[in-house]
Amino acid sequence: xxxxxxxxxxxxxxxxxxxxxxxxxxxxxxxxxxxxxxxxxxxxxxxxxxxxxxxxxxxxxxxxxxxxxxxxxxxxxxxxxxxxxxxxxxxxxxxxxxxxxxxxxxxxxxxxxxxxxxxxxxxxxxxxxxxxxxxxxxxxxxxxxxxxxxxxxxxxx
Amino acid sequence: xxxxxxxxxxxxxxxxxxxxxxxxxxxxxxxxxxxxxxxxxxxxxxxxxxxxxxxxxxxxxxxxxxxxxxxxxxxxxxxxxxxxxxxxxxxxxxxxxxxxxxxxxxxxxxxxxxxxxxxxxxxxxxxxxxxxxxxxxxxxxxxxxxxxxxxxxxxxxxxxxxxxx
Numbered sequence: 001x002x003x004x005x006x007x008x009x010x011x012x013x014x015x016x017x018x019x020x021x022x023x024x025x026x027x028x029x030x031x032x033x034x035x036x037x038x039x040x041x042x043x044x045x046x047x048x049x050x051x052x053x054x055x056x057x058x059x060x061x062x063x064x065x066x067x068x069x070x071x072x073x074x075x076x077x078x079x080x081x082x083x084x085x086x087x088x089x090x091x092x093x094x095x096x097x098x099x100x101x102x103x104x105x106x107x108x109x110x111x112x113x114x115x116x117x118x119x120x121x122x123x124x125x126x127x128x129x130x131x132x133x134x135x136x137x138x139x140x141x142x143x144x145x146x147x148x149x150x151x152x153x154x155x156x157x
Numbered sequence: 158x159x160x161x162x163x164x165x166x167x168x169x170x171x172x173x174x175x176x177x178x179x180x181x182x183x184x185x186x187x188x189x190x191x192x193x194x195x196x197x198x199x200x201x202x203x204x205x206x207x208x209x210x211x212x213x214x215x216x217x218x219x220x221x222x223x224x225x226x227x228x229x230x231x232x233x234x235x236x237x238x239x240x241x242x243x244x245x246x247x248x249x250x251x252x253x254x255x256x257x258x259x260x261x262x263x264x265x266x267x268x269x270x271x272x273x274x275x276x277x278x279x280x281x282x283x284x285x286x287x288x289x290x291x292x293x294x295x296x297x298x299x300x301x302x303x304x305x306x307x308x309x310x311x312x313x314x315x316x317x318x319x320x321x322x
Binding site for chain 2: 026038049071
């Protein structure tokens, strides 16, 4: 069941990203995705495999759901965040956007433990919340950094 | 996370390769805009991380990188080795005027996949990669074909979007 839910969420996020009006070009969207993937994969590996603060299910389907969360759901959601961030210019709107994204990311964590995809041995949702906040900042700043090195900004819709 | 179990052949090989590929990167004439250079360096770094931490670890764990299954400093440094390969793939793709609708496109990807296999073979000889759980080097051909075809088509997509702006 966990795998099906996570696959559906992955599909839903990818579809939402495909249909929404985007401020970022293909290269910019992909760049943000790649940067988040680097951070998330390394963080996940260190916390799970090295420090054993979180354990994952040994069931193949559940493990695939874990990989979907790590490599698809979280990075793609943050790509959507960066796109929406460009439409919202006021500080209050941007704070609300970050808080909503934070809540969605925490929901992924809750679902992951609920379906026994992961088990928190020496970890909790507060640590997740801090990490997700850091990840959102990385997403926003990586985009700004990339734009600074771009000669032109392409808009796609 | 450890630095290394023993500083020997594999670590020295990685350092030597880093010097060679980054010297080539900085000395080669600049053919790509700066943002595309950064993009494809990050692309190579990420793709190698994704495969190493997906099929090379976790439940699958088909190969061991460097001295142990633990995350070593040189496992991380090795990702920097893959970054210029991705850049040079696109660099020569542009220099040789490879077109996705021509036969040269197929030859180019097969050529780079064979080069990938050759460098992986050297990596195994240098004890950088050790296969386990029945994994064989020829399975990597599948990975190379997927990654390099995706890289080429992605470059084409970015170019197309630039033209259409």
